[in-house]
Structure formats: C-alpha cells, structure tokens
Amino acid sequence: MNKLRKQDLIVLGLCVILFVVVEILLDQEIIDPYWEANIILMLINIILAVSLNLINGYTGQFSIGHAGFLAVGAYVGAIFTVKLGYPFEVALIAGTIAAAFLGCLIGIPTLRLNGDYLAIATLGLGEIIRIAILNIDYVGGASGFMGIPRITNFAWAFWIAVAIMYVIKNFKNSSYGRACLAIRENEIAAETMGIDTTKYKVMAFTIGAAFAGTAGVLFSHYYYIAHPASFTFMRSFDILTMVVLGGLGSMTGAVTGAVALTGISAALADYPEWRMVIYSISLIVLMLNRPQGIFGSKELSLQMFKLGGGTHDGTAESK
C-alpha cells in the first residue's frame, strides 16, 4: 500500500512537470493561441471521455446521452456566475451537483433497460435536455446564453482533469469499482455475489454525469457562450467515439482517444474539405484492424516502465 502512495506521488510529480512545461510554452507563446484553445478543449474532452468510460467501459451500460449532462453543467454554471454573481468555484460545484442530480434522476428508471434499449433511452434523454434548454428564455433560448466571462484557463482545466482522473482511477480500484466491473462481466453472477446491481449502476451513472457537468462549466466559461447547438447528439457521439477508439474500459484509452481525435480535428482545420474524410477513414481503419480500440481494456501504468509496483494506474499519461 505504500507502493500505491509512492506511485501516486510519482504520477503527481510527472503531472506537475508536464503542467510547468506547457505553462512555460504557453507563456513564451511557443504554443500559439490556436493550439492553446485546442489544448483546453482536449482537457475538457478528456474529462468527458473518462467519465463516459466509467459508465460505458467499466459498468458496461451503453449510454449515449453524455452531451445532455455537459449542457446542464454549462448552463447551470453560467447561471451561477452570470445571473447570481457567485464565484467560479461555486459555479463548478453547482454545475457538477446539478448534472449529478439529473443523472441520478434519469438513471433510476432507465438503468433497468439493457443494451440497445438503454442506448436509445439515453439518446432521447440527451435530446430532451437540449430541447428543454432551447425553450427556456431565462438562459437565452435558441440564441444561447451569452456574456459568460472567460475564467477557464489551462491551469483550471488541467488540474480539474487530473483530479477527476485520480478519483475515477481510485473508484475503479475499490470495492465500488469492482462491483461495477462485475456488473459489466455478468450481471446475474454479480447479483448472486451480493451486489445490488441497480445501486451500483445508478452510482456509476451519477458520477459519470457529475463529471460531465464539471466539464460543462469549464466549457461555457471558456467559450463566452453556451449554445444549445453545441450539445446535440453529435457531441455525444464524439465523446463515445473517443472512448471506443481508445478502448472501452481503459482510462488510458479514453485519454488517448480524446487527445487524438481533438488533435486530428484541430490539425486538419486548414483543410476543411478533407477533414471529415480523413477523420472517418482513420476510424474505419482502426476499427477494422483493432476493434477493441487502441488500448483494449488495458491501462498504461508505471509498472510498464518498471518504476514501481502496485495496481493499475492510468494517470501517468495525463494529457
């Protein structure tokens, strides 16, 4: 167990180094503002991908309504800073709690469903959230919620992403996470081993939704605006693609997927006509050759580099 602590500290050290290096590069403008924006988007996507991975990859509940929780976080956060005048920290917590509450509320009835049925139900619910927002004039309706201050910066996004990954990693390596994995592997056996499957499914869904809410607050406080068009089901599919590309059930995979897809999409911005073609072809090639995703369900961990022992750990690769 001391090994585990030591490993966490090493990873934290690597994160600090990474943070300082990128911060210096940003400060010296070696990384231009265009890429700075994309790095922040990457970090937000990382949060979304690892939180969706908790639901889809670890617990095996196929949810595709993640953009709905992103929207809830984005709007609730904005209401707290713009309309109610609270500081950003409070908005972060409020956005997270609001999304968690909604996730729990939606999770209780829908998680009775399996496979395709759950996918369709969550897809529908994501859209319901978006349409509801579209019709609330208090938050700007179809023209979007404007005038949100830009508070999110690299430091906020980076450390929140690291913290969320740490929480999810620890969750997975606890009795709670093992219960979720057991449900994914065999629901009947899980229940016979004393696991209250409904409780753990709702728990995973709520935590996943909560972190999507956190990402939403970061999102709306970076782009000055929260607009319903940013939260369509296409956004949900983007997140799902990142998770599947990296490997369902692997946090390293989710992070890699988020970085790779955001990166490709940003790098190809100059060739708009080729962008989607290259993007799609690369996905098709990957799925043909490696249907389990880049990492499968494996994690990149420090043991691979023979730095320490202990259990799985994905945060080494934190950006």
Added chain:
Amino acid sequence: MTELLKVSDASMIFGGLRAVSNFTMKIDEGELIGLIGPNGAGKTTAFNMLTGVYNPTEGEILFKGEVINGKKPYQVTAMGIARTFQNIRLFSELSVLENVKIAFDMHVNYSLAEAVARFGRYFPQEKNADEKALGLLKIFKLDRFKDELAKNLPYGEQRRLEIARALATQPKLLLLDEPAAGMNPQETHELMEMIRWIKKEFSLSVLLIEHDMSLVMGVCERIYVLEYGICIANGTPDEIKHNKRVIEAYLGEEVS
C-alpha cells in the same frame, strides 16, 4: 441439529407450466443434500427459487427462520446462501483474484469518499480483502493463477474458482449446480473429496444438483428426486437406489 432451510409447498408457475410443483424440503445445519432428476425436472428452477432469482408463485421458503420469498438475489446472498452455476458464470475478463475479491466485497464497508481519496479504512480493508481472497485461492490451489484472466483458466479450474468465489461470500448454505459437469472420473473423485472437506472446514450445509450418480450416491447424506417438477422421493442414497418410482423415472416403466 438445527434447521437451516425449510421449503414448504413452493411452486413456480410460468404461464401454464408448473416448473416446480409443491416442493417441500428441509436442510439441517451441516447436512449434505443431493437434488437429482432427469433433464428438465425443475432442479435449476428450484435453485433459482432458493436464491431469489425467481420469486415462488406459491409456498414459503424459510432460511434461518426468515422468509426469503420476494427477496432479491443480493439480499439472499447477504443472508448466507451462495451458489454456483450450471453454465459457468465467472467474471471472465477480470483476474482470478478479482473474481474472489468481488464476492468478498460484501464484507468490505469503507465509504465512497474513503475509496476515492484513499484514506481511513480503505488500505486496511483492501489489504484484508486481498489476504482473505488469496487464502481462499490457496485452498483451491488457484493461487498460482491469481493474476490470470478467469477466462484463460482450464475448465476444471474455472469450476473450482466458481466454488471459491461462492465461498468468499461466507455462506451458511452452498448450492452447487452440476459441479462435476464435464469432468473426468478422476476429477469427479477429487471434487467429491473437496465437497466433503469444504462442508467440514467451513461448517456449512451443501445442496448439490448432479447427474453423476457415483458422486451423488457417494457424498450425499440425503437425496431429493424431482420429476416433472414434482418431488417423487427423498431419503438416504440406499433408499433412493431401491425406490421403484425413481428407477421408473430414470429407466422407464417395466413392460407388463
């Protein structure tokens, strides 16, 4: 001997089919009971009623004096009934150690906050769970496979792992659904010894479904026989061997 399980007139009806009809059974503490019958006789359905997978349509099931009708499987497990499955249901993509730890997690009670921030009871309880799980694996000679994925184990080892996993929930009654299926005579013999040993070592009662008559007759103290959902006989192995109705159920009636 105190009574552990009492099933009175339990029936399971699916539409027009009486899968199990007026089933009555009694298991005392420390007993080793067999449940036999031709294919489709309702043995597994009876197991499913006992473990909360099915809620009996009629009748009552008492475990340690408490009614278990209508309880969910995880609640029944918490009361002290564990089971294995006819078609092995391991957590196949997880390691052998994790399989056993998951079953032990019922007895782990650190909070979610302690788990995600890793403080308080997290480390001592995880360590304890690891040791307990490893101890069980050692007993079943599976410790050398502990980091192997469950799906990569040979068939016989998978069966053993399922039993180890069931024992990790710390049951008072262990239900084994065809534990010897697919085993050769040598393995079946070892299994027989193991079941006897488990019963004594963990001081529990065992109820087992089995088609291998040498195993059932050799190890069980009493046997219940099901045919078409109806219990046609119960008694000691000798009584069952010479019971006319049982012979008819298995071999058909004599031509007159």
